[in-house]
Amino acid sequence: MTPELFITRHNELVDPFVQVWSWQIPVYLFLGGLVAGMMIITGFSLVKGRYGERSCICSALPGVGLVMLSLGMLALFLDLEHKWYVWRLYTTFQPSSPMSWGAWILVLVYPVLIASWLVRPPALLEDLSQTVERASAWLQARPQAVRAMGAASLGLGVALGIYTGILLSSLGARPLWSSGILGPLFLASGLSAAAAFTHMVARNEHERIEMARLDNVALTAELGILALLMLGLFSGSAPQMAAAGLFMGGAYTAPFWVFVVALGIVMPLIIQNLAVAHRIAHTPLAPLMVMTGSLALRFVFVQAGQMSHWAHGVLGVIRH
């Protein structure tokens, strides 16, 4: 055993910055946001009664959402340090904890995704299982129930998307995260990623154009929200200004401006606007850039947020 002569740990004056979350949390937040966007798109299709068309994207998105959400939950599970106590999430409800809200929202999300999937399940699954076929026929014969489920899917999608941002903003010790606007930002980003994904996999031209338009709206909103976030940080307290500095000459300047803003929002916005105006053909390039940018946004915010601190810009800190 090594004798501990120097006892220094977990303090701003000692450690450069806290580093508790690695790749798992950004991946979880990205997949959660993506599924939230898919639920919003599916919900809209169900409310509009488009499930009657076999080619409707609402037949594929809930199934993909189930897989993506499960992968996200796996990433979150891998991040837990006390894994076998995860069931403790469901023995209580803590109203002040967004993570507790998220755990219970997911309990509602899964059944709604499964039910949405059953409205128009893939033909292969219908052929394989008579129960699925019967459930599908039962739902299709009840348009009001399907519309209610669509509304639930829309509402839960918005809640899930906002939750992925509020999860960070509730941790007030990190000035970069200390803003409720992260909720709408992550919702817009999740919706744009889902629209981009749908744009790539949609089978009919009409839906592709519709998704490109939706993506453009979400990306524009995301740009606006990012601008408001930066404005809020720069007009805030000294630690908030120091946190904004991480993107303005600080450690995360290049990843933020290159991967999140330029390649993840501005470039695909230009490409998709040209495609919607029929000046160029639709390609998977712009949607891929949007999805990569959405993932990069989570990585940049989770990592940079951990680097921001209330002591920054306030104390004359000398590190030993």
Place this chain on the structure above:
Amino acid sequence: MARYGMAIDTRKCVGCMDCVVACKTENGVPEGLNRDWIAYESAGKFPTIHMEIRSERCNHCDNPPCVACCPTGASHVDDLGHIVLVTHNACIGCKACLASCPYDARFVHPDGYADKCTFCAHRVGEGLDPACVMVCPTRCFTFGDLDDPQSAITRVLESRRGHALLTDAGTGPRIFYLD
């Protein structure tokens, strides 16, 4: 119910780390991890330079963000004296409390749960002072009930100027450093 807090005289603290060693011994804190530590902060320009040596730990805040963000209720404020504690077998190790603490006072115990200073609640419950307070060779600590007007800590905070850490974070820290 009491509301325990701590005042530390920065004029007496010499940074000997006896408090750190006492804490590790008393609480069996694993190697490489600490519930308390010594921080040195220098400010000013020669010849008007100032240095403060501080024994730091969890601030057992009045408005603890680690308790608010805990999804399972493992982080909680106890009934003994508003001490912030962690129920080990209710903690899932999500680390939200680590990210929410502006003092970086928490760490993940090798067994998987979030760990931190407990103000030696097991000792305080028996009427004793925390281990760090007991061993200090310069007697720079004063521990007691902040709500009791007759307690030593209330009297020392009334008679001396002091400061708490990162009060702008809005957590209401209950560790005070006497100037």
